[in-house]
Amino acid sequence: xxEDVRVRFGKQLRSLREAxxxxxxxxxxxxxxxxxxxxxIERGKRNPSLINxxxxxxxxxxxxxxxxxx
Numbered sequence: 001x002x003e004d005v006r007v008r009f010g011k012q013l014r015s016l017r018e019a020x021x022x023x024x025x026x027x028x029x030x031x032x033x034x035x036x037x038x039x040x041i042e043r044g045k046r047n048p049s050l051i052n053x054x055x056x057x058x059x060x061x062x063x064x065x066x067x068x069x070x
Contacts, residue, residue, distance in 0.1 A: 005069075007044030012069040014042045016060055030059035 017027050028035040040046040057064035
């Protein structure tokens with residue numbers, strides 16, 4: 001069975017965040033989000049909107065497509 005897309009997205013986000021040497025709090029500050037929301041996304045508990053996907057990409061200074069794990 002294939003892993004839920006939210007879980008795969010969360011793993012990708014965590015990997016990209018860690019590569020940039022950011023904490024969840026640091027990413028949250030840059031993206032204008034709450035750090036608990038970042039943690040929930042990384043654990044696959046949240047399904048972020050396209051608006052939030054764009055905010056995360058801008059905060060990480062990457063193309064939004066790099067957030068998608070497929």
